[in-house]
Amino acid sequence: MTTTDSADVLIVGGGIIGCLTAYYLSQRGLSAIVIEADGIASGASGTSAGWLTPYSHKNDRAMLALSPTTLRLHAELAETLPALTGIDHGYQPAPYLRCAITEDGVAELLAFQSQRASESVVMEWLSGEEARAMSPWITANIIGALRSDNEPTVDSYRLTMSAFQAAEMGGARMIFGRVVGLISPGDGVATGVRMENGSEAHGDAVVLAMGPWSGAAAKWLDHPVPVTPQRGELVYLAAPGEGDGPELDIGLNLVEDGSSILRKRLSDTIVGVSKEYVGFDRSTTIGARDELLINAARLSRRVEMASISGQTACLRPISADGRAYVGLVPGWDAVYLATGHSGEGIHYGPVTADAIAGLISDGICEHDIAPLSPTRTSTTNV
C-alpha cells in the first residue's frame, strides 16, 4: 500500500546528524519527518566511541575552526536534552593523555602541542612518571604524554535517541523506509522523496544525512557525493572484579599507532579503533579484536586483567577530501547535504545540525560552514 505524508522538512537518515537536525528545527518551530531505513542510531551514531575530539581524522582547518562552537553546543545539550527527555547521555569531561613510547613519538606529540598552542588550545606536557602519577595502570613503556582537558566523551547511542525524542516532543516524527529518490517537477525544485515501498513524503526542504550510504544520492541529485564507508571496530572491556585496584579513569591514546582506550561513564571501557575498507560489511573480526587488544596493552596494564564484554563494527562516512559536506546542493533550491564527517561526526554533529536548521528556517547560518559547501564536489573525482 502506498501512503503519503508531509512536514516542513524531510530528513533522510536517523543518525546523529539527522536527529540533531530534527531537534534544532523543532526548536525553531519547524516540523520534520526523519525517514530511516533501519532504526534510529542503527549506524555508526549508535556504536561510535563517543569521543568529542576534532583530532581523530584529518586536522582540517575549516573543521577545526568549528570545534569550539560544537563543544559549546555539546555542553548545552548535556543540560537541555536530559532535562527534556530524562535520558542521561553520559556527557563527561575527563582528562585525556596522548602517549608516546619512542623519541619519534615524543617529537610528534611536541609538534602537535605547538600546533594546538597556535590555535589557543592549551595541552600540558607530562613525563612518563607524571603520567603514571595520574593513573598507576599506565605502562612503563610510556616515556611522555600530552594532557588534554577539553575532549569530553558521550554515549552516542543515547545522545542520538535523546535528540530524536526531544525533536518528537517538538513535533517531529519518524517514518521507517528506504528513500530511493527525490520527487521533482524540475528546475532544481524537490517537493518530496520516494521510498522503496512506493510511499511518498512531501516537504518544503530535504536534508540528506545518510552517513556512509550518502553516495547513493548522487544519481538523485545529478551531482557527485563522494562519501565512502570505512569500517571501524571497537572492543569493550569489563573492569576486573572489586578489590583489583583503582579504575582507569582517563582516556589514553598511543601516538605511534593511534590505538586508544576510553573510559566511559555509562558503559564498559572501549578499546579502539580499526580502520578497514571492506565496503558496507559490518562484521566484527578476530583479527581486529586481537590487534586492538595487543596495542592497547602497551598503554595500560589494566587491559590484560579485564574481560571482553563486547565487540562492535560500524561504518564511518569518509569524504573524499577529509572535510564534511554541509550546505545546499548546487543546482537545487532547498536540498541540503549533511554528511561525510568521517571519524568525527559525533563531535561535529551539533554544529552541523544547528547550521542546517538555521539555513532552512532563517536562510542564514551563524557558523562558518562556507568551506564545507557541497559545491566543491563538482571538481572532485569520484
Ligand SMILES: Cc1cc2nc3c(=O)[nH]c(=O)nc-3n(C[C@H](O)[C@H](O)[C@H](O)COP(=O)(O)OP(=O)(O)OC[C@H]3O[C@@H](n4cnc5c(N)ncnc54)[C@H](O)[C@@H]3O)c2cc1C
Ligand atoms: C568505530 C567508530 C568509532 C567512532 N568514534 C567516534 C568518536 O569517538 N567521535 C566522533 O565524533 N565520531 C566517531 N565516529 C564517527 C561517527 O560515528 C560518525 O561520523 C557519525 O556517527 C556519522 O553520523 P551520520 O548521522 O552522518 O551517519 P549514520 O550514523 O551512519 O546514520 C545514517 C543513517 O541513514 C540511514 N540511511 C542511509 N541511507 C538511507 C536511505 N536511502 N533511506 C533512509 N535511511 C537511510 C542509515 O540507516 C543510518 O541510520 C566513529 C565511527 C566508528 C565507525
